[in-house]
Amino acid sequence: MIILENVSYTYPNGSEAVKEVTLTIDRGEFVGIIGHSGAGKTTLAKLVVGLLKPTRGRVLVDGLDTRKTPVSILARKIGYVFQNPETMLFSATIREEMSFALRNLGIPPDEALQRINNALESVNLFKPFDHSPHTLSFGEKRRLAIACVLAMDTDFVLLDEPTTGLDYYRCVSLFKSLAELVKKGKTVMVITHDTDLLARFANRVITLEQGKVIYDGEARELLINVEFLRNHGFSPTHLQILAAKLKAKSPTAEDVAEALARVLSAK
């Protein structure tokens, strides 16, 4: 369980990025985190994984206070995929990139290979193991960074905008893999702008605005609230736009076709 108690964070330059956030995230939850650029999503993520320590309040990960626990211990509990995958890749080959952390954890080579293959499969990355991560495309680097974290098999996984640079098929495929983890009792937290994916996969959405939580609850409840989404500058899901267009009508097949065409052309 992850607990944030009245957590605030101010950067050394005085920028107050997270303000009085109180949250509990249980095992087996699939949580989406949305918010505009600069809302404090990445800062919140770094507070959760212990890379930043709260200026006020405290963060507990399975009872461990992030202020008193080394990041290396927290990393065994929470896997974190950085917003920029390039900051995560430092090895000469894909093999080394994937096996480094597993070796440090003392995972036997056979099991490590199994985990690496499973993780690469779940992000659809099939590249020769001896290739350098730096020769990969941006989307491939991101998928490799995600695979490195998945191979760690942590109880909590936090991904910061993992869908950037991925085509829609790969986004859906990634979310399906994350949903599988949730089915196994793991906890997934994803920062994303994609409300369609959240409507389909997340059970809870946390919305940040200027460092504060302005919504925390059922994903469905939020995502059908087109007025709230529009008022806060988020785009409603495509299905919701479609439903709104059909509302108060007894739609014919032509109405559905026309509404669908409008929704699709709006994208």
Ligand SMILES: Nc1ncnc2c1ncn2[C@@H]1O[C@H](COP(=O)(O)OP(=O)(O)OP(=O)(O)O)[C@@H](O)[C@H]1O
């Ligand atoms: N290293 C830093 N030093 C000072 N201020 C920072 C630093 N990193 C972020 N900030 C500020 O903190 C606020 C929140 O930034 P953060 O990166 O958490 O937002 P975000 O929601 O992740 O945005 P994005 O969607 O663009 O990734 C912003 O006002 C930002 O300018």
Ligand SMILES: [Mg+2]
């Ligand atoms: Mg960010």
